[in-house]
Amino acid sequence: MSEPLDLDALRAAARLAGFAWSDTQLEAIRPMVEASRRLLAGLEELPLADVEPTTQFRMF
């Protein structure tokens, strides 16, 4: 999940999400995307199976 991303994979993922960013723009964000993926991978370590997400926040 947190392996390095090559430009082709990044371009394909961006297009899939509807963004036609240039290779220069994609190269600029690649380190940040890789760092984000490493950080987000940590969420898988949490015991979340029985936890309902906070989709409607606390209100009274």
Added chain:
Amino acid sequence: MADLAFASAAELARLIAGKQVSPVEVVRSQLERITSLDGSLKSFITVTAEAAMTAAREAEAAVLAGRPLGPLHGVPLGLKDLYDTAGVRTTGGSRILADRVPAADATVVRRLREAGMITLGKLNMVEFAYGPEGRNAHYGHARNPWDASTHRMAGGSSSGSGVAVAAGLVPVALGSDTGGSIRIPCSLCGLTGIKPTYGRVSRAGVLPLSWSMDHVGPMTRNAADSALALRAMAGYDAADPTSSVLPVPDYTAALSGDVRGLRVGLLRAFFLESATSEVRSAVEAAARALEHAGAIVDEVALPGVRHVAAGALAVVATEAMSYHAAWLRTRAGDYDPAVGTRLMAGAFVTGVHYVRGQQARALMRREVDEALARHDVLLAPATPVTAPGIDDREVALGDGASDVRSALIRLTRPFNFSGHPACSAPCGFTAAGLPIGMQIVGRPFDEATVLRVADAYQRVTDWHARRPVLA
């Protein structure tokens, strides 16, 4: 002029109501001060001098006519430039919205005007509120007033709000707080400000960064003024679907100065541990001062806080990308690259990540609730460091080096994630003369106790009363 510049909002309201000073005199002196100082401070994006003077003359007429006055009648106000203001551009600190002129005021702006406040203009901020340093490539980097020799960060994203209040340009400013954007500039600029409970104050008419993490609140020079402003802002608003129907207490009446028997949980692991030695010592001294005043202090931990960075990233990146998607398709080059790249990276956070983030949020909320079942408030540093230099990229923390952005947001973001009310208040200065901020966290919708603790502390200390030396 100097006395009016640093008078509290409560004092100004009292003087104006008592006909001891005119709103015209107050507003004129603040506008003159903005003209004189803000060229270098860069706290304002737009100054609405003419409208402010018109409002001041109307306010003066109301006083002289003996009409009923609001609790903040004639008191100047600065607005972070993401609050909609009818007929006045609201840029979000961006080039993209540089010419956007809303048709109506944000709910809280309307409420504060109804309470009598007079807006002097729109304040600088990090572009679209996405960053804690206080830099802005389009409108200039706001300058922290506490160091005349070095350009230091004001903290963000409500950077102009922090600078304007600290420099005596306005007594009250509004900020917004998605990961600490009220509390970080308060900490770095020596101010008191509160991020209320999620749902306590309407977000209607405030440009969003992350709908489920955004909070709005006041930034002032003392806790009593935060109490006064929050009372005027808070309460149910049908225009905000997450607005709470709970009644709003009189926060000023709650400022008893009495903390005897109050249980304070001092957050050492992760919080004090990551602070520099000067920040840690100041917050520990604040805990002792509260203990001396009769509070019961012990230590408490929030082990799940280590997962907040990942969870908050999943939530904020996804919600921010969703808001900005159309512009990122057509105007990506108009963002400051430092902001645009982070927004674009949000396109690669998956739906599963987002839900995991919201699940992690439920765990964190439960953990903070459990800590607050045994304590009335939690106490921690607001930021682990004092104001870095404007171009600093890395800072030394108590537990290792960190990039500046992660360091500044580290101790405030957990309570955006959990939604609990939290204020920042000054609790000391470094040997170099930079302010240190502590954070007081309370139970949901118990802003009254949070402000009571901050106010009680300010009755026995004078950190909040110190002023920067300005040219």
